[in-house]
Amino acid sequence: SQTIHQWPATLVQPVGSPLSLECTVEGTSNPNLYWYRQAAGRGLQLLFYSVGIGQISSEVPQNLSASRPQDRQFILSSKKLLLSDSGFYLCAWSPRDTGNTIYFGEGSWLTVV
Amino acid sequence: GQQVMQIPQYQHVQEGEDFTTYCNSSTTLSNIQWYKQRPGGHPVFLIQLVKSGEVKKQKRLTFQFGEAKKNSSLHITATQTTDVGTYFCAGRTGTYKYIFGTGTRLKVLA
Numbered sequence: 071s072q073t074i075h076q077w078p079a080t081l082v083q084p085v086g087s088p089l090s091l092e093c094t095v096e097g098t099s100n101p102n103l104y105w106y107r108q109a110a111g112r113g114l115q116l117l118f119y120s121v122g123i124g125q126i127s128s129e130v131p132q133n134l135s136a137s138r139p140q141d142r143q144f145i146l147s148s149k150k151l152l153l154s155d156s157g158f159y160l161c162a163w164s165p166r167d168t169g170n171t172i173y174f175g176e177g178s179w180l181t182v183v
Numbered sequence: 184g185q186q187v188m189q190i191p192q193y194q195h196v197q198e199g200e201d202f203t204t205y206c207n208s209s210t211t212l213s214n215i216q217w218y219k220q221r222p223g224g225h226p227v228f229l230i231q232l233v234k235s236g237e238v239k240k241q242k243r244l245t246f247q248f249g250e251a252k253k254n255s256s257l258h259i260t261a262t263q264t265t266d267v268g269t270y271f272c273a274g275r276t277g278t279y280k281y282i283f284g285t286g287t288r289l290k291v292l293a
Contacts (some may be wrong), residue, residue: 102279116282172228
């Protein structure tokens with residue numbers, strides 16, 4: 071069966087510090103990968119999605135970036151965090167075939183102080 | 184840009200009352216999915232609708248996709264405390280891209 075792992079689960083970072091959130095998917099190949107952000111009590115905002123290694127589509131201009139160094143690995147990064155970057159970050163995957171379910175990781179709570 | 188709005192944003196109901204959330208897209212959708220997020224958890228897939236005018240049921244939940252494929256609804260009959268959470272619709276607007284709605288947070292009072 072397929073699983074998705076995301077870490078760290080929680081982190082508190084000072085303004086201006088770097089960020090790295092990592093996500094891996096197991097049990098499937100060539101998945102579509104996504105990063106979403108959910109501000110407290112708010113909806114899900116699509117940040118990045120990837121259909122293959124090294125292929126990243128950015129949805130929202132910001133100081134975050136994403137990379138896909140391996141087929142089932144998706145990384146969300148920032149060189150300098152802002153207070154507004156605080157939120158709940160969710161990695162997700164869907165099968166390569168179109169129109170399929172999105173499966174979410176457990177999420178990472180980021181607080182920028 | 185493409186937007187998917189949901190109303191209401193919040194809904195408090197007494198246990199046993201019905202609940203409906205509505206999802207509206209600014210563009211035509213290929214399909215629409217519904218997800219439930221329990222407090223403190225991550226969204227979990229509920230169902231997918233593909234055809235214009237499609238209606239699907241899961242026990243007390245009824246899902247409907249509009250004729251124009253730009254809106255959808257989720258209706259819960261006789262809510263229970265286990266229904267508490269935030270309900271999201273998600274519309275497929277491109278080959279691999281899903282845009283989530285703003286969500287409706289449901290609170291059920293026992």
